[in-house]
Amino acid sequence: xxxxxxxxxxxxxxxxxxxxxxxxxxxxxxxxxxxxxxxxxxxxxxxxxxxxxxxxxxxxxxxxxxxxxxxxxxxxxxxxxxxxxxxxxxxxxxxxxxxxxxxxxxxxxxxxxxxxxxxxxxxxxxxxxxxxxxxxxxxxxxxxxxxxxxxxxxxxxxxxx
Numbered sequence: 448x449x450x451x452x453x454x455x456x457x458x459x460x461x462x463x464x465x466x467x468x469x470x471x472x473x474x475x476x477x478x479x480x481x482x483x484x485x486x487x488x489x490x491x492x493x494x495x496x497x498x499x500x501x502x503x504x505x506x507x508x509x510x511x512x513x514x515x516x517x518x519x520x521x522x523x524x525x526x527x528x529x530x531x532x533x534x535x536x537x538x539x540x541x542x543x544x545x546x547x548x549x550x551x552x553x554x555x556x557x558x559x560x561x562x563x564x565x566x567x568x569x570x571x572x573x574x575x576x577x578x579x580x581x582x583x584x585x586x587x588x589x590x591x592x593x594x595x596x597x598x599x600x601x602x603x604x605x606x607x608x
């Protein structure tokens with residue numbers, strides 16, 4: 448059995464339920480006025496979550512095969528380091544970490560905020576995942592004004608586990 452076969456598959460029904468839950472939470476935030484605001488938010492959240500899930504599989508397979516693994520996103524910027532943690536940051540601290548050029552990171556140190564870090568990624572020879580991530584986040588911004596509701600969005604997929 449491969450490492451990826453051990454992970455729980457996301458069914459279309461589960462994905463639809465997850466998106467509905469996230470949209471319901473986002474409707475409560477006064478910074479988002481409609482679907483044109485919510486869809487980009489859902490997209491960047493899901494992008495980072497799915498990238499981290501995929502890299503967990505690749506990392507585990509590399510460990511089993513004895514291969515070297517270079518993550519696309521380094522700690523403490525990976526989803527598992529800040530969004531997946533039950534005791535993770537929230538409120539204004541979360542909004543600052545995501546949107547500011549410099550912020551207190553989830554590890555307590557000062558450094559680039561999440562979006563600033565993601566925009567600065569660059570592959571060694573161009574054309575690798577880091578370049579793709581930097582391009583995806585080039586014009587992304589967080590429109591939510593409640594870091595508490597945003598935290599609910601980030602934890603939504605883990606509430607029923």
